[in-house]
Amino acid sequence: MLKTTSRFLLACAVLAWSLNSLAQSLPPYNPVTDARLQNPEASNWLMYRGSYDSHGYSSLDQINTDNVDELRPVWSFSTGLREGHQAPPIVNDGYMYVSTPQNHIIALDARSGDMIWRYIRFLPDDLQQLHPTNRGVALYGDRVYLATVDAYLVSLDALTGEVIWEVEVEDYNSGYYMTMAPLVADGKVMVGVSGGELGIRGFVEAFDAMSGEPAWKTFTIPAPGELGSESWPGDTWKTGGVPVWITGSYDPELNLAYWGTGNGGPWMGDTRPGDNLYATSVIALDVSTGELKSHHQYHWNDSWDWDEVSAPLLIDFERDGNTITGMVHPARNGYLWFLERQAAAINFVDAMPYVYQDVFTSIDPVSGRPEYDMSKKPGTGYEASFCPSLWGGKDWPPAAFNPQSRLLFIPANDNVCSTMIGEEIQYRAGRSYIGRGRSDNGGFFVRPGTNHVGELQAWNVDTGERVWTATFESQNWGPVLATAGELVFMGGTNDRYFRAFDASTGEILWQQRTNSGITGVPVTYTLDGKQYVAVQSGWGVDAQREQNLLNMVKGENHYVPQGGVIWVFALPD
Amino acid sequence: MTVSRRGKRAGTRVGNDTERRGIGQTVSRRTVFKLGLLGGIGLPLSALGQPADRMRPQPGDRLVFEEGPNQGELVRPELLELNQKPVSALAQDPETEVLRDGSRLNRVMITRIDVDAMGERYRDNVAAGVVAYSAVCTHTGCDVIDWDAKALNMACPCHESQFDIYEGGKVVGGPAPRPLAMLPLELVDGVVLVAAVFRGRVGFTQQF
Numbered sequence: 155m156l157k158t159t160s161r162f163l164l165a166c167a168v169l170a171w172s173l174n175s176l177a178q179s180l181p182p183y184n185p186v187t188d189a190r191l192q193n194p195e196a197s198n199w200l201m202y203r204g205s206y207d208s209h210g211y212s213s214l215d216q217i218n219t220d221n222v223d224e225l226r227p228v229w230s231f232s233t234g235l236r237e238g239h240q241a242p243p244i245v246n247d248g249y250m251y252v253s254t255p256q257n258h259i260i261a262l263d264a265r266s267g268d269m270i271w272r273y274i275r276f277l278p279d280d281l282q283q284l285h286p287t288n289r290g291v292a293l294y295g296d297r298v299y300l301a302t303v304d305a306y307l308v309s310l311d312a313l314t315g316e317v318i319w320e321v322e323v324e325d326y327n328s329g330y331y332m333t334m335a336p337l338v339a340d341g342k343v344m345v346g347v348s349g350g351e352l353g354i355r356g357f358v359e360a361f362d363a364m365s366g367e368p369a370w371k372t373f374t375i376p377a378p379g380e381l382g383s384e385s386w387p388g389d390t391w392k393t394g395g396v397p398v399w400i401t402g403s404y405d406p407e408l409n410l411a412y413w414g415t416g417n418g419g420p421w422m423g424d425t426r427p428g429d430n431l432y433a434t435s436v437i438a439l440d441v442s443t444g445e446l447k448s449h450h451q452y453h454w455n456d457s458w459d460w461d462e463v464s465a466p467l468l469i470d471f472e473r474d475g476n477t478i479t480g481m482v483h484p485a486r487n488g489y490l491w492f493l494e495r496q497a498a499a500i501n502f503v504d505a506m507p508y509v510y511q512d513v514f515t516s517i518d519p520v521s522g523r524p525e526y527d528m529s530k531k532p533g534t535g536y537e538a539s540f541c542p543s544l545w546g547g548k549d550w551p552p553a554a555f556n557p558q559s560r561l562l563f564i565p566a567n568d569n570v571c572s573t574m575i576g577e578e579i580q581y582r583a584g585r586s587y588i589g590r591g592r593s594d595n596g597g598f599f600v601r602p603g604t605n606h607v608g609e610l611q612a613w614n615v616d617t618g619e620r621v622w623t624a625t626f627e628s629q630n631w632g633p634v635l636a637t638a639g640e641l642v643f644m645g646g647t648n649d650r651y652f653r654a655f656d657a658s659t660g661e662i663l664w665q666q667r668t669n670s671g672i673t674g675v676p677v678t679y680t681l682d683g684k685q686y687v688a689v690q691s692g693w694g695v696d697a698q699r700e701q702n703l704l705n706m707v708k709g710e711n712h713y714v715p716q717g718g719v720i721w722v723f724a725l726p727d
Numbered sequence: 728m729t730v731s732r733r734g735k736r737a738g739t740r741v742g743n744d745t746e747r748r749g750i751g752q753t754v755s756r757r758t759v760f761k762l763g764l765l766g767g768i769g770l771p772l773s774a775l776g777q778p779a780d781r782m783r784p785q786p787g788d789r790l791v792f793e794e795g796p797n798q799g800e801l802v803r804p805e806l807l808e809l810n811q812k813p814v815s816a817l818a819q820d821p822e823t824e825v826l827r828d829g830s831r832l833n834r835v836m837i838t839r840i841d842v843d844a845m846g847e848r849y850r851d852n853v854a855a856g857v858v859a860y861s862a863v864c865t866h867t868g869c870d871v872i873d874w875d876a877k878a879l880n881m882a883c884p885c886h887e888s889q890f891d892i893y894e895g896g897k898v899v900g901g902p903a904p905r906p907l908a909m910l911p912l913e914l915v916d917g918v919v920l921v922a923a924v925f926r927g928r929v930g931f932t933q934q935f
Binding site (some may be wrong): 234235236237257258271272273274275276277279280281283284287306310311315316446567585586588590592690695698699700703721 | 751753788795809829831854863864865868870872873874875876884886887896900901902920930933934935
């Protein structure tokens with residue numbers, strides 16, 4: 155194996171050698187400062203969602219509803235890897251950084267598509283990858299940051315790719331791993347950990363961006379004696395899951411980072427009776443100290459695998475003639491949540507289902523706490539069916555918000571449901587700690603009488619009403635990009651298309667068939683004043699799992715090829 | 728600088744950590760020189776000695792139940808029911824009694840099958856109906872702990888790969904690229920022993 159690896163490395167090295175002269179024509183690297191992160195220029199895409207408020211929005215409008223049908227590929231780059239290519243191409247003044255499954259980073263000349271350097275991580279042979287993916291790098295100063303699937307945080311030189319330092323965030327042998335793009339703010343690099351299916355105790359940890367020294371670490375499950383610990387019986391807090399695996403939003407004025415948290419483990423709520431704080435919640439952490447300032451739990455004692463890890467979009471919205479400093483979260487539990495954010499509190503405003511949801515019977519108008527139809531709540535030895543499926547109304551793929559038109563764009567899945575039964579499970583470090591038994595048809599079904607699964611929904615955040623819905627027979631795992639050109643970009647379907655939608659109607663204005671299915675986060679930026687759109691195509695992970703189940707229940711054999719390619723599009727000159 | 732909180736430099740290949748092949752590599756012009764220099768002295772260190780608990784199951788090893796009602800006991804055919812959900816087991820050096828639990832790649836899933844219904848080419852690997860497959864999925868390395876009792880397939884909970892235990896661990900569903908590695912067994916004095924090293928490569932293969 156060692157010999158094989160060396161051979162591959164050598165092959166790559168030769169490729170870099172032949173391209174090296176091109177690298178010398180690159181512009182000087184523009185260091186990423188706190189000021190730039192707080193007010194990112196439209197010409198770049200400096201972080202996971204483009205800006206701290208997680209809007210996934212660009213004010214660029216050269217590509218717009220009038221000309222998007224002329225959009226064409228400019229260059230592409232094969233990653234040579236399989237599985238879920240979910241990361242956004244991160245762009246800083248001509249430099250593009252793309253992370254891939256298996257924790258490679260490819261640094262490219264954004265103009266030419268030439269490779270500048272490539273970081274290849276050698277993952278341990280005994281690693282298990284429940285989610286073979288990575289969701290992006292972070293930039294700060296002249297560094298690139300990567301959170302790895304073997305639970306390390308790596309800091310690299312943005313120009314050369316040399317590793318400056320790396321720290322072990324946790325022990326992968328105990329089930330910890332990372333897939334998120336780190337969040338950089340206030341001189342710190344923050345990461346959360348995955349492993350909710352492996353008996354971890356979730357946390358967010360911050361490191362000094364320059365030295366890598368740990369700054370603070372805040373667990374998502376309180377220890378005995380801490381506020382909220384009464385919601386975990388016995389020792390369940392030690393292995394209760396509650397991972398954090400999507401990049402948080404950040405409010406620089408309050409210096410608070412807002413993180414979504416995953417479900418408790420094992421999956422069946424009856425193994426951990428109680429609300430299980432701060433599972434399936436949004437938590438506000440003080441970036442200076444890590445102190446948990448406030449939280450809102452979307453639903454208590456989860457039994458459905460409805461992680462609420464997507465960070466809420468920081469959106470100020472209107473209600474009854476007032477402007478609310480708010481947050482909006484299209485939840486995996488199928489409800490669209492509107493919250494108010496304050497320095498020391500998160501307040502419930504309202505919530506409404508955006509897909510068919512048959513579990514909640516009511517929501518308390520003051521606290522936002524849902525009540526359940528308990529026949530829809532699976533338990534140990536009790537099989538129950540529920541909608542939406544365990545992947546929820548929206549899983550991790552991020553929604554986007556256009557602050558001009560006031561529309562929120564949700565990549566949703568409707569009409570698919572799950573059946574689950576719990577079985578007893580014993581905790582063993584690093585092993586599956588799900589406790590789900592087997593149900594017929596993989597515990598998955600399509601609601602009879604329905605004709606589609608995937609949706610792209612547009613909601614007006616001020617009226618709380620849905621404006622339009624585009625539907626797809628396929629499931630939808632497409633992250634969304636919104637632009638001032640009144641466009642919405644998204645892939646996500648099993649037919650491999652990348653599409654541009656009219657943001658005011660949902661009409662498809664342009665589409666390009668790609669090598670694989672698209673579950674990557676699309677971005678836009680300019681080079682020399684010209685607008686580009688970039689996305690990774692590379693199907694895998696849960697999009698593929700859902701395809702397997704859809705094939706099973708529909709008796710079909712729909713095939714989505716795998717293999718990652720970075721695509722870059724622009725209008726003709 | 729590599730910082731490990733377990734007092735171990737994770738990027739360094741040490742005697743008791745042979746599975747970790749170094750932590751990362753950036754390919755650039757400078758790396759070409761490094762690789763050129765190192766190319767001549769690269770040794771497959773994994774071939775050097777490693778602790779007994781990390782070694783894969785060796786011929787002559789006994790098998791010990793790792794879970795279930797017989798946890799800790801030696802595996803004997805009568806302790807397994809026909810076509811039962813596989814349970815995990817570990818190899819044990821019969822002389823030193825060292826349990827080979829130092830790596831999850833050593834773990835096997837065992838059950839008892841109807842040998843007459845098995846593909847002929849695999850029957851020699853079975854000891855009085857007891858069959859053992861690697862517990863680690865060939866797709867992305869998850870534990871293959873699920874069981875389809877109707878189809879008699881082992882299944883991986885991560886990505887739904889399915890393996891036919893009657894056909895040498897052949898992939899019959901899901902994304903796994905290769906069969907599960909099979910551990911040949913034999914029966915000696917009523918006890919199940921390892922007859923040979925794994926047939927096939929254990930675990931997933933790093934791409935690229």
